[in-house]
Amino acid sequence: MQPTTTTPIRLLIADDHEIFRDGVRAMLKKQKHLELTGEAANGEQLLAKAEELHPDVVITDIRMPGTDGIAATRRxxxxMPEVSVIALSMYDEEHLIVEMLEAGARGxxxxxxxxxxxxxAIExxxxxEVYFCRATSPxxxxxxxxxxxxxxxKRPxxxxxxxxxxxxxxxxxQLSSREIAEKIHVSHRTVEAYRDRLLDKVGARNVAGLVVYAIRNGIYKL
Structure with missing residues (x-):
């Protein structure tokens, strides 16, 4: 029997800071299932490189000179609607993150x-699926x-x-599993099992996605 091989996920990174791209490039070298096919410093380069290289996933900064990440993602x-886009942001760019998601970013x-x-997030x-950063604020x-x-x-x-x-x-x-366990008088493991089942039920990858689901569906109000 021939050994099975997995095709690497092809990536394109867009960021106007070369140091950041260097860091991501170095990190990806150790990930055999990820392949960095190209880099861009602005939105125009991103679009040109995407048409040339046909990546599976694009990781792009939101703020870039010229065509920014929002306009580039929308275009x-x-x-190429099959390409999955991940937005890169800073802590103070909450409204821009929402605009990126509305433009078509999937994480x-x-x-x-x-x-x-x-x-x-890439995987x-x-x-x-959609990926919400673990550090998502309320x-x-x-x-x-x-x-x-x-x-x-798309989910029932x-x-x-x-x-x-x-x-x-x-x-x-933002209560921990142990705090929740004490509050509702069950074991810590029971709370962990509930959390895992809830993530699976609503289609969230982490707690941030679960919070978005709860707010959108009226289960929780800030």
Whole structure:
């Protein structure tokens, strides 16, 4: 039997800071299932490189000279809707992140995200899912939930029972699993099992996605 081979995920990075691109490039060298096919310093280069290289995933800064990440993402989704876009942002760019998602991005990361999270985000959007940065603030979660962007529209409606809703609300209040366990008088492992099941039920990859779901569906209000 021939050994099976996995085709690497082809990446294109766009950022006007060369030092940042250098860091991502160095990180990707150790990931055999990820292949950096090209780099761009602005939106115009991003679009040209995308048409030339046909990447699977584009990671792009939001603020760039000339054509910014929002305009480039919107155009890219018109030309190549199969390409998954991940937005790179700073802490104070919450409204811009929402605009990126509405333009067609399928995920976002803060620029100081750890290597493991960058890899997870790439794998997630390449798999057709949405990725919310783990460091999503409550304010940003609310902005996303109240925007026209709906990452859950392709999933059938999910019914949560009252116990599940209670746990979701406590998670949204940023209580730890142990704190939730003490509050509702169950074991820590029971809360962990509930959380994993809830993530699977609503189609979220992490707590940030669960919070967006809860706000959008009226389960939790800030």
């Amino acid at each position: 890219l989704q018109e030309l 976002y990361l803060l620029k100081n995200a750890p290597k493991e999270e960058i890899v997870q 997630t959007v390449h798999g057709g 304010r940003l979660a609310e902005l996303i939930a109240k925007s026209s962007y709906n990452p859950f529209r 409606a999910t019914e949560l029972n009252e116990r599940e809703k209670e746990i979701v609300r406590l998670i949204c209040q």
